[in-house]
Amino acid sequence: MIRFSVLKWVPPFARGSVKEFRVRWALEEAGLPYEEEVLTPEDQNGDAYRARQIFGQVPAYEEDGLAMCESGAILLHVAEKSDTLMPRDAQGRARTLQWVFAAVTSVQPAVDQVTALDFFYAQEEWAKLRRPSAEEFLLRRLGQLSARLEGREWLEERFTAGDLMMVTVLRDLRHTDILTRFPPLAVYVKRAEARPAFQKALADHTALYAEAAKAEAAE
Numbered sequence: 150m151i152r153f154s155v156l157k158w159v160p161p162f163a164r165g166s167v168k169e170f171r172v173r174w175a176l177e178e179a180g181l182p183y184e185e186e187v188l189t190p191e192d193q194n195g196d197a198y199r200a201r202q203i204f205g206q207v208p209a210y211e212e213d214g215l216a217m218c219e220s221g222a223i224l225l226h227v228a229e230k231s232d233t234l235m236p237r238d239a240q241g242r243a244r245t246l247q248w249v250f251a252a253v254t255s256v257q258p259a260v261d262q263v264t265a266l267d268f269f270y271a272q273e274e275w276a277k278l279r280r281p282s283a284e285e286f287l288l289r290r291l292g293q294l295s296a297r298l299e300g301r302e303w304l305e306e307r308f309t310a311g312d313l314m315m316v317t318v319l320r321d322l323r324h325t326d327i328l329t330r331f332p333p334l335a336v337y338v339k340r341a342e343a344r345p346a347f348q349k350a351l352a353d354h355t356a357l358y359a360e361a362a363k364a365e366a367a368e
């Protein structure tokens with residue numbers, strides 16, 4: 150049975166963005182059954198877990214004797230099992246790898262610069278000074294991506310793991326109005342979010358934090 154780790158608690162802004170969500174969504178697309186391994190902070194810092202994920206982060210993944218970590222690598226591993234995520238022809242496969250890497254190495258860093266400022270340092274003077282140039286860089290990247298998606302449903306002729314990864318990265322901007330400035334991107338994210346596998350994964354991910362959300366709403 151496939152098993153991946155999830156965090157018992159995350160702050161509200163992180164819900165829907167925890168990197169286990171990518172794996173969960175991919176497994177739903179692939180139609181593969183799985184179990185969650187729910188981690189407390191003590192579990193994360195224990196030797197047993199660190200042996201599987203040296204940074205103590207999620208997700209870590211296990212399957213029939215295989216133990217691995219890093220959401221991008223896990224996504225590609227799962228994608229190899231599923232025609233929905235990975236075309237079988239060599240070119241389609243190579244292009245899927247290209248888009249997964251574009252998402253994590255060309256778009257995610259630009260997104261992360263803005264989200265880190267917004268979520269962790271918003272009140273700092275230096276962050277207020279840095280924010281406009283971080284956003285400007287991000288807008289340039291998003292403009293380039295948006296041009297690719299103009300008139301297309303997906304990055305290639307069909308949905309792949311590349312779209313799954315790209316959409317999880319773009320969704321990290323949902324606390325801003327930035328995507329609305331790029332209609333092809335806004336529509337692309339909505340199209341992906343309408344997929345039944347996405348809906349199921351998000352519902353299950355959110356359910357982990359339902360009790361915490363109720364308590365926070367009552368405060």
Ligand SMILES: N[C@@H](CCC(=O)N[C@@H](CS)C(=O)NCC(=O)O)C(=O)O
Nearest residue numbers: 166167168205206207208219220221
């Ligand atoms: N590069 C890693 C990053 C994983 C990561 O950042 N995980 C975060 C949640 S989104 C985490 O476990 N944070 C808890 C911590 O660092 O203690 C991956 O993609 O799997």
